[in-house]
Amino acid sequence: MTDLKLYSMPSSGNSYKVRLLLALLQRSFTHVALEEGSDALVRVHEEGWLPFGKLPVLELGDGTRVPESNAILCYLANGTALLPDDPVRRAHAQAWMFWEQNQHEGVIAVRASLRSYPSRAHEATPDRMADLLSRGHEILGVMEDRLQEAAWLTGDQPTVADVSLYAYTHTADSRGGYDLQRFPAIRAWLQRMTEQPGYVGLDHVPG
Amino acid sequence: MTDLKLYSMPSSGNSYKVRLLLALLQRSFTHVALEEGSDALVRVHEEGWLPFGKLPVLELGDGTRVPESNAILCYLANGTALLPDDPVRRAHAQAWMFWEQNQHEGVIAVRASLRSYPSRAHEATPDRMADLLSRGHEILGVMEDRLQEAAWLTGDQPTVADVSLYAYTHTADSRGGYDLQRFPAIRAWLQRMTEQPGYVGLDHVPG
Numbered sequence: 001m002t003d004l005k006l007y008s009m010p011s012s013g014n015s016y017k018v019r020l021l022l023a024l025l026q027r028s029f030t031h032v033a034l035e036e037g038s039d040a041l042v043r044v045h046e047e048g049w050l051p052f053g054k055l056p057v058l059e060l061g062d063g064t065r066v067p068e069s070n071a072i073l074c075y076l077a078n079g080t081a082l083l084p085d086d087p088v089r090r091a092h093a094q095a096w097m098f099w100e101q102n103q104h105e106g107v108i109a110v111r112a113s114l115r116s117y118p119s120r121a122h123e124a125t126p127d128r129m130a131d132l133l134s135r136g137h138e139i140l141g142v143m144e145d146r147l148q149e150a151a152w153l154t155g156d157q158p159t160v161a162d163v164s165l166y167a168y169t170h171t172a173d174s175r176g177g178y179d180l181q182r183f184p185a186i187r188a189w190l191q192r193m194t195e196q197p198g199y200v201g202l203d204h205v206p207g
Numbered sequence: 208m209t210d211l212k213l214y215s216m217p218s219s220g221n222s223y224k225v226r227l228l229l230a231l232l233q234r235s236f237t238h239v240a241l242e243e244g245s246d247a248l249v250r251v252h253e254e255g256w257l258p259f260g261k262l263p264v265l266e267l268g269d270g271t272r273v274p275e276s277n278a279i280l281c282y283l284a285n286g287t288a289l290l291p292d293d294p295v296r297r298a299h300a301q302a303w304m305f306w307e308q309n310q311h312e313g314v315i316a317v318r319a320s321l322r323s324y325p326s327r328a329h330e331a332t333p334d335r336m337a338d339l340l341s342r343g344h345e346i347l348g349v350m351e352d353r354l355q356e357a358a359w360l361t362g363d364q365p366t367v368a369d370v371s372l373y374a375y376t377h378t379a380d381s382r383g384g385y386d387l388q389r390f391p392a393i394r395a396w397l398q399r400m401t402e403q404p405g406y407v408g409l410d411h412v413p414g
Contacts, residue, residue, distance in 0.1 A: 051302070052302075052306055052310070052349060053349075060295070064295055066295065066298045066299065066302060067302050067306075068301070068302035068305040068306055069305075070301070070305045071298050071299075071301040071302035071304075071305050072298070074297075074298065074301055075294060075295070075297075075298035075301075078294055087282060087285055088267070088271055088273065088282070090281075090282075091273045091278050091279070091281065091282035092273065092278075094275070094277070094278040094281055094282075095258070095259075095273060095274050095275035095278035097278075097305070098275040098276075098277045098278050098304070098305065098308050099259055099274075099275055101305050101308045101309040102308040102309065102312065102313070103259070105309065106309070106313060142259060142260075
């Protein structure tokens with residue numbers, strides 16, 4: 001029985017996080033794809049039910065909706081090895097995820113967005129792009145330092161923190177224009193993620 | 208026995224969140240105040256152990272450190288009524304907290320910072336301040352809509368989500384220059400928080 005419905009944006013890293021976690025957990029779900037700029041997404045905005053006005057949103061069997069990609073990850077991974085049962089390890093995983101939303105996403109995903117969407121091209125001034133580039137390399141440096149000492153962000157096993165950070169890091173070069181050659185531990189970690197049972201790429205959109 | 212040590216910045220909303228939660232939980236702790244621009248904070252940065260380079264940081268009895276204000280809140284509130292045991296209510300609380308770090312803090316706290324710290328005055332261009340003002344009022348509108356239908360962000364009981372959002376919202380007018388008169392449900396919610404047993408204000412710095 002499929003009791004989960006995911007509203008997600010195929011091209012968005014925040015949406016991809018949830019699709020990747022569901023694949024790793026081998027959970028079945030109904031997928032509602034709402035691409036940026038699509039008529040279907042415009043209709044959803046007009047209906048006015050989208051919490052915080054953003055995707056992804058997980059809808060449970062009883063119709064309850066859970067917004068915010070990282071909150072959805074913690075909800076779905078609860079009781080599995082991907083959300084550590086140990087309180088300190090769980091706190092460390094969630095610390096990485098709050099940092100992702102506060103620091104990483106607002107720089108690395110934003111630079112990728114400014115390069116990708118023609119509607120945002122006017123915001124991509126040379127000064128802003130240079131600033132986002134240098135700040136993004138600093139942020140990647142924080143991850144590199146950690147991944148030089150451990151295989152995964154919170155230790156020797158992958159958690160929701162790795163799923164969360166993977167989404168925008170694995171396209172930091174191709175979409176964001178960042179130089180991942182400087183970060184060998186990040187590249188090895190990205191490779192390890194692709195080797196996890198059930199792994200799916202950003203382009204794998206179910207349904 | 209005091210087994211907790213909190214490194215916090217007295218004037219920072221992110222640090223205040225943790226001091227407020229500890230007060231509501233009536234937990235004793237050792238407080239290490241590290242004010243912006245102080246020699247003590249410079250030394251801590253030089254020592255290089257500050258996770259993510261930011262405060263607050265909670266140090267446990269065995270020396271383990273937990274960074275990120277919202278991750279600390281979830282860690283400390285685990286097993287108490289302030290972190291809902293029900294998975295869906297917990298997911299909703301954490302959704303508000305991720306939204307806080309991704310949307311609210313980067314607008315409302317940033318505008319307050321640009322107004323407060325002389326060292327940042329050159330960043331406070333009229334265009335930027337006007338943009339942060341209108342975006343902040345939209346963000347406060349999201350909270351207002353929710354608090355028109357419930358006493359607290361996740362229902363009829365306060366949670367870590369309320370503690371988290373309270374920190375920068377309660378100074379949005381005095382520090383950020385936002386007009387809270389437009390948001391009566393937010394003002395009633397701010398008042399309710401001050402009436403919680405154990406409540407302490409931003410200026411109450413222990414130790």
